[in-house]
Amino acid sequence: MIEISNLHKSFGAKKVLNGVSFNISPGRTLCLIGKSGCGKSVLLKHIVGLLEADQGFVKVDGKVVGAMKKKDIFGIRRKMGFVFQGAALFDSYNVFENIVISLYEHGEKDRNVLEKEAKRVLSAVGLLPDIDDCSQEEFNDEWEILSKKKPSDLSGGMRKRVGVARALVGSPDYIFYDEPTTGLDPVTSDRIDALIANLADKLNVTSIVITHDLFSVAKLAENVVMLDNGKVRFEGRPEELKESKDEVVLEFLKRYS
Ligand SMILES: Nc1ncnc2c1ncn2[C@@H]1O[C@H](COP(=O)(O)OP(=O)(O)OP(=O)(O)O)[C@@H](O)[C@H]1O
Ligand SMILES: [Mg+2]
Structure with a gap:
């Protein structure tokens, strides 16, 4: 409340x-x-x-x-998760680093824990497949490509999704x-709205x-x-x-x- x-x-x-x-x-x-x-x-x-x-x-x-x-x-x-105005990702950090930065700065240094959380939130926003819907190999391939991308390699809609994924870290x-x-263009806006509605519904936030x-x-x-x-x-x-x-x-x- x-x-x-x-x-x-x-x-x-x-x-x-x-x-x-x-x-x-x-x-x-x-x-x-x-x-x-x-x-x-x-x-x-x-x-x-x-x-x-x-x-x-x-x-x-x-x-x-x-x-x-x-x-x-x-x-x-x-x-609380906060998606800042303008997505506000760190340009010099890759997707993985952008997502776990706050966890890392609060003392979580275990690479396995950080990766697990990043994978979880990236799946939740649809940037990675659901781990139950594909093979481990497929999932890992997609993770390898996405996690190393810099914000400048992403479309506006993807950047927003990364911003939302970052807000989901720690299950707020x-x-x-x-x-x-x-x-964002109207189609991408609709997709982000659908994501917000879906998260509100699924996670009861x-x-x-x-x-x-x-x-x-x-x-x-x-x-x-x-x-x-x-x-x-x-x-x-x-x-x-x-x-x-x-x-x-x-x-x-x-x-x-
Ligand atoms: N840290 C600050 N120092 C001084 N003035 C500020 C500060 N933060 C906000 N303001 C002023 O407070 C007012 C409200 O700003 P705010 O950013 O909340 O607007 P907003 O409703 O979010 O607008 P927008 O829709 O354009 O994002 C503005 O006049 C802004 O210049
Ligand atoms: Mg504002």
Whole structure:
């Protein structure tokens, strides 16, 4: 369960969040929408403890995120996977290294453990075949080719999948996606949406998806929150969003449909 309560955040004189409150129940998928610059990424960074609120709090599983000791923040972050805006892979690292970097930096140095986890998450996002659906030899061949590729050798859609795979390391309870389909063509976007829906379903994770894409909202969201001017302007189901008479919502729908 994630509870966001009366969150305020300013950068200098600029007020970005001005009393944002809403909850996300376990296992649900929530889409967070709103104009560019309205504070969606800033809000997500508060949830994962990368930014500290001026006022208000975020609670994850009953614990206030900002007030934690460093050690506890790491504990809570381990329950969270984060797909950053723009995929944000390390260009000089190959796929395997990109995926296990955080595990490695947290002390897991056993190559077998790291490889096993990388194989598991790459299968989960469909970049490797399901180990039960092919021979060990086939699987290993594909792994050898994929794991050594650099981000520049991958298509945009594949890079996003690697970004999602990285977020799945350690089997988190929560996955946050910051604009996972921005910049992708419609077919590839659909595939990423299908992957997000499939993971939510199969792994029963709680997901927050930041998006400008109303097709994605319609396909993925059980709940929608729209930020505007530092506050929650709309909160409800996607069907309710479509029927909203609120002028700010209508303007957003017109602009992004
Ligand atoms: N670390 C920071 N220091 C100063 N200002 C910041 C910082 N992070 C974000 N901002 C400002 O806060 C505002 C909200 O930024 P944010 O990245 O959350 O927007 P967004 O809703 O995610 O937009 P987009 O849809 O374009 O990604 C912007 O005006 C941004 O410039
Ligand atoms: Mg953003």
